[in-house]
Amino acid sequence: MNFNLRVWRQKTGEGKGGLVDYKATDVSPHTSFLEMLDVVNERLAEKGEEPIAFESDCREGICGTCSLTIDGEAHGPDHPGAACQLYMRRFKDGATITVEPFRARAFGVVKDLVVDRGALDRIVQAGGFVSARSGSAPEANSILVPKHDADLAMEAAACIGCGACAAACPNASAMLFTSAKVSHLALLPQGRPERTERVLRMVAQMDAEGFGNCTNTYECEAVCPAEISASFIAKLNREYAMATLRKRAGE
Amino acid sequence: MIGTLESKVPSGPLASKWSGYKDHARLVSPANRRKLEVIVVGSGLAGGAAAATLGEQGYHVKCFCFQDSPRRAHSIAAQGGINAAKNYQNDGDSVFRLFYDTIKGGDFRSREANVYRLAEVSNLIIDQCVEQGVPFAREYGGLLANRSFGGAQVSRTFYARGQTGQQLLLGAYQSLCRQIDAKTVSMFPHTEMLDLVLVEGHAKGIITRNLVSGKIEVHAADAVVLATGGYGNVFYLSTNARGSNVTATYRAYKKGALFGNPCYTQIHPTCIPVSGQFQSKLTLMSESLRNDGRVWVPAKKGDQRAPSEIPDTERDYYLERKYPSYGNLAPRDISSRSAKEACDDGRGVGPDGRGVFLDFADAIGRLGEKTIRERYGNLFDIYEKITGEDAYKQPMRIYPAVHYTMGGLWVDYNLMSNVPGLHVIGEANFSDHGANRLGASALMQGLADGYFVLPYTLPTYLAGQIGKRPAVDHPAFRQAETEVRARIQKMVNVYGTRTVDSFHRELGLLMWDKCGMARNASGLREALGRIPALREEFWGNVRIPGTGEEYNQSLERAGRVADYLEFAELMCIDALERDESCGGHFREEHQTPEGEALRNDEKFAAVFAWEFQGNGAIETPRLHREALSFESVELAQRSYK
Numbered sequence: 001m002n003f004n005l006r007v008w009r010q011k012t013g014e015g016k017g018g019l020v021d022y023k024a025t026d027v028s029p030h031t032s033f034l035e036m037l038d039v040v041n042e043r044l045a046e047k048g049e050e051p052i053a054f055e056s057d058c059r060e061g062i063c064g065t066c067s068l069t070i071d072g073e074a075h076g077p078d079h080p081g082a083a084c085q086l087y088m089r090r091f092k093d094g095a096t097i098t099v100e101p102f103r104a105r106a107f108g109v110v111k112d113l114v115v116d117r118g119a120l121d122r123i124v125q126a127g128g129f130v131s132a133r134s135g136s137a138p139e140a141n142s143i144l145v146p147k148h149d150a151d152l153a154m155e156a157a158a159c160i161g162c163g164a165c166a167a168a169c170p171n172a173s174a175m176l177f178t179s180a181k182v183s184h185l186a187l188l189p190q191g192r193p194e195r196t197e198r199v200l201r202m203v204a205q206m207d208a209e210g211f212g213n214c215t216n217t218y219e220c221e222a223v224c225p226a227e228i229s230a231s232f233i234a235k236l237n238r239e240y241a242m243a244t245l246r247k248r249a250g251e
Numbered sequence: 252m253i254g255t256l257e258s259k260v261p262s263g264p265l266a267s268k269w270s271g272y273k274d275h276a277r278l279v280s281p282a283n284r285r286k287l288e289v290i291v292v293g294s295g296l297a298g299g300a301a302a303a304t305l306g307e308q309g310y311h312v313k314c315f316c317f318q319d320s321p322r323r324a325h326s327i328a329a330q331g332g333i334n335a336a337k338n339y340q341n342d343g344d345s346v347f348r349l350f351y352d353t354i355k356g357g358d359f360r361s362r363e364a365n366v367y368r369l370a371e372v373s374n375l376i377i378d379q380c381v382e383q384g385v386p387f388a389r390e391y392g393g394l395l396a397n398r399s400f401g402g403a404q405v406s407r408t409f410y411a412r413g414q415t416g417q418q419l420l421l422g423a424y425q426s427l428c429r430q431i432d433a434k435t436v437s438m439f440p441h442t443e444m445l446d447l448v449l450v451e452g453h454a455k456g457i458i459t460r461n462l463v464s465g466k467i468e469v470h471a472a473d474a475v476v477l478a479t480g481g482y483g484n485v486f487y488l489s490t491n492a493r494g495s496n497v498t499a500t501y502r503a504y505k506k507g508a509l510f511g512n513p514c515y516t517q518i519h520p521t522c523i524p525v526s527g528q529f530q531s532k533l534t535l536m537s538e539s540l541r542n543d544g545r546v547w548v549p550a551k552k553g554d555q556r557a558p559s560e561i562p563d564t565e566r567d568y569y570l571e572r573k574y575p576s577y578g579n580l581a582p583r584d585i586s587s588r589s590a591k592e593a594c595d596d597g598r599g600v601g602p603d604g605r606g607v608f609l610d611f612a613d614a615i616g617r618l619g620e621k622t623i624r625e626r627y628g629n630l631f632d633i634y635e636k637i638t639g640e641d642a643y644k645q646p647m648r649i650y651p652a653v654h655y656t657m658g659g660l661w662v663d664y665n666l667m668s669n670v671p672g673l674h675v676i677g678e679a680n681f682s683d684h685g686a687n688r689l690g691a692s693a694l695m696q697g698l699a700d701g702y703f704v705l706p707y708t709l710p711t712y713l714a715g716q717i718g719k720r721p722a723v724d725h726p727a728f729r730q731a732e733t734e735v736r737a738r739i740q741k742m743v744n745v746y747g748t749r750t751v752d753s754f755h756r757e758l759g760l761l762m763w764d765k766c767g768m769a770r771n772a773s774g775l776r777e778a779l780g781r782i783p784a785l786r787e788e789f790w791g792n793v794r795i796p797g798t799g800e801e802y803n804q805s806l807e808r809a810g811r812v813a814d815y816l817e818f819a820e821l822m823c824i825d826a827l828e829r830d831e832s833c834g835g836h837f838r839e840e841h842q843t844p845e846g847e848a849l850r851n852d853e854k855f856a857a858v859f860a861w862e863f864q865g866n867g868a869i870e871t872p873r874l875h876r877e878a879l880s881f882e883s884v885e886l887a888q889r890s891y892k
């Protein structure tokens with residue numbers, strides 16, 4: 001198969017960028033999208049040109065490193081799945097494919113297709129944890145957790161932290177990401193004692209990082225490789241409202 | 252020069268060694284902890300857990316990872332589960348049994364006391380993770396659920412869907428975030444360690460490169476902990492993440508740390524086969540598939556018919572034929588080797604003949620497609636995504652792939668290497684899995700080391716180090732920094748004609764061929780002849796576009812490949828020296844008449860720990876042996892017939 005690529009090139013975070021045309025020729029349909037880019041990069045390096053910078057690590061959809069917007073869609077057309085799980089057989093021979101970085105106000109471009117998602121880490125640092133000191137835990141089966149709660153918590157906890165939700169959102173909101181962590185921990189008895197403080201701090205941090213508000217467009221859910229449900233955003237809103245009330249009541 | 256290797260295993264009966272140790276270990280007072288700094292390289296299960304726990308204890312911790320976030324460490328990809336001796340299923344499990352299964356699974360090539368301690372703390376790990384909010388699978392009554400895994404007769408594996416590694420890592424990551432928030436841990440993501448700094452023989456710092464800016468930086472500390480994972484990517488293709496590397500441990504080796512059992516690698520039998528020259532990594536298909544899938548190849552060589560057209564009588568269900576009692580559930584090393592044999596014999600399937608069928612037709616006939624879909628639906632989906640084939644309609648094609656490295660830096664009972672102050676935890680050390688690791692025990696080891704062992708053993712070193720931290724302008728730092736800069740410059744300056752990846756691929760193929768699933772003396776000698784030539788070509792002809800002073804992925808990879816090009820040689824030397832078969836190390840010269848691994852306990856019940864012999868002498872490391880003695884188990888030949 002052959003493809004015309006239009007790839008975002010930007011030397012540094014401060015500099016200006018633009019789309020540059022490349023050809024990917026003789027590509028097997030069984031090649032993954034990232035492997036196709038690998039091959040383009042090999043050719044560029046052979047010619048002495050600078051390869052296209054893009055990040056990946058696990059290449060099986062779990063680490064959340066890859067972060068490409070392909071033909072305008074975060075992670076490309078094959079949902080649910082991360083860009084590293086996309087295969088060329090998904091495209092028409094001869095197609096023109098545009099590749100850009102994840103774009104959101106809170107994600108600065110580092111180089112080409114690489115963005116800085118440190119903001120997501122800082123949201124978790126603002127209380128996205130249970131304060132469990134090593135060695136202080138009670139016997140694991142001493143607190144029963146209904147299977148339904150555990151399963152739902154797992155669904156929320158499955159978030160891979162890729163940031164596609166924010167990249168797809170017209171407001172560049174990180175609500176899906178934040179709601180997944182808030183919900184995961186609020187659904188489990190171990191996470192409840194800190195739930196008030198947690199949701200208030202995490203939301204404040206999200207705002208401070210420059211993520212926008214949620215206006216219920218559901219673009220996030222559509223691109224999420226971990227199939228995080230937008231219903232967790234509703235849960236986040238409830239948690240937040242309750243926490244605000246509790247705070248006001250001086251609890 | 253290093254004298255005899257001291258494992259520093261405490262005296263006393265096996266079951267009370269660790270508690271006795273803890274009762275008498277030196278402590279550091281809270282006031283002094285504030286004065287001590289610890290470098291932790293790695294944020295996977297081992298490094299993340301260690302950094303968080305040491306931070307909680309009040310030390311100043313600097314934690315490093317090469318990914319853009321600590322949450323992306325390779326541990327995230329582990330699927331199956333984590334073992335613990337809770338005996339929740341009331342099926343007769345105990346600490347001793349977990350210990351015994353692990354030591355037997357390792358083919359009696361690991362240190363008894365370390366393995367026992369691992370089994371002992373396994374239960375604390377589950378308590379700890381549940382308290383952090385890890386959403387383990389549960390039964391309807393709200394109790395924790397378990398599943399069984401290879402190499403055990405009890406059900407002791409805890410899991411969170413097929414994403415256990417992810418959930419355990421996020422637990423550790425969140426604890427790490429809590430300490431970052433509390434300012435006891437400083438996190439350095441996108442930062443790669445390029446060298447270890449010794450001051451008066453003690454590990455007192457590291458040299459790093461900021462992968463975004465290209466800046467070389469020096470960090471001093473009172474102790475250094477390496478938790479940098481395994482080196483499976485020496486084979487280029489493996490189930491490891493793309494960035495997994497040997498650089499940190501290999502650099503430490505070149506500074507005098509001994510490398511233990513480098514040749515011990517685990518090949519996982521059920522992975523999706525290689526398809527084409529540009530494949531960048533291999534994907535694991537959970538071993539659980541072998542519960543219902545039947546493995547076969549055509550009986551005739553070169554049979555090109557579609558699988559559905561090959562009648563049962565012309566198929567060879569080779570595992571069922573060779574191992575009637577274990578059948579398709581034969582252990583990892585044995586299943587892997589049998590697949591290789593069938594393909595070497597010209598009976599492999601798929602485009603390039605390197606694959607075998609894993610067939611669910613019988614199971615679907617017996618249980619119905621719905622049941623199979625419930626059990627393995629997500630795996631069938633992954634398979635279809637990657638291959639474009641529907642495994643409900645035609646058999647899967649699978650082939651073994653490199654998965655885990657049991658070898659690593661040598662450590663004593665304190666998890667300290669022979670270099671004072673340098674501690675090594677998780678997959679990066681050699682310690683607990685002998686010559687073969689059982690499923691669900693790497694996660695256990697990483698978290699055991701990080702949460703429950705290192706936090707007790709590290710203080711015994713630190714207690715004597717208060718006030719001894721060198722300043723970063725100490726000449727040792729200057730020298731190491733100069734060397735790192737010179738090496739980068741040298742690499743960039745070559746500007747030849749071959750890409751970094753082309754060298755890595757060539758090295759990987761060679762290693763897979765000569766030092767992979769089966770090894771023999773002449774193949775290993777051949778590899779030892781070819782690696783130096785490839786290395787020389789690398790340093791004369793590699794092309795790295797761009798400079799060292801910017802974000803440069805070619806340069807990142809080149810540094811790792813350069814180290815693999817040296818390390819590969821050490822692996823082959825070790826594989827040649829270990830003139831026996833054990834676990835994942837199969838020397839064709841040493842097999843039973845039935846083709847099973849044949850150990851030689853008299854000569855090789857020992858750890859091989861290699862010492863680097865100075866510059867320009869990559870090929871002549873010095874061997875140290877740590878004899879393994881077994882007080883509580885009897886050495887037996889493994890049999891799965």
Ligand SMILES: Cc1cc2nc3c(=O)[nH]c(=O)nc-3n(C[C@H](O)[C@H](O)[C@H](O)COP(=O)(O)OP(=O)(O)OC[C@H]3O[C@@H](n4cnc5c(N)ncnc54)[C@H](O)[C@@H]3O)c2cc1C
Nearest residue numbers: 293294295296297317326331332444480677678691693694
């Ligand atoms: C596909 C797959 C499935 C698996 N499934 C299971 C399972 O079900 N059960 C089980 O028990 N085990 C499983 N394993 C094995 C297990 O996942 C690993 O052995 C374990 O997670 C390793 O943890 P670690 O903390 O030692 O290292 P890693 O998680 O590999 O972390 C290494 C860390 O070191 C950092 N690092 C490395 N080099 C440098 C450097 N030079 N400078 C700075 N930082 C560096 C990295 O950034 C990373 O943070 C699986 C492995 C694979 C590949």
Ligand code: SF4
Nearest residue numbers: 159160162163165224
């Ligand atoms: S919620 Fe989904 S899209 Fe957003 S970070 Fe998590 S996995 Fe990615």
Ligand code: FES
Nearest residue numbers: 057059064066084
């Ligand atoms: S590279 Fe890990 S999710 Fe894509």
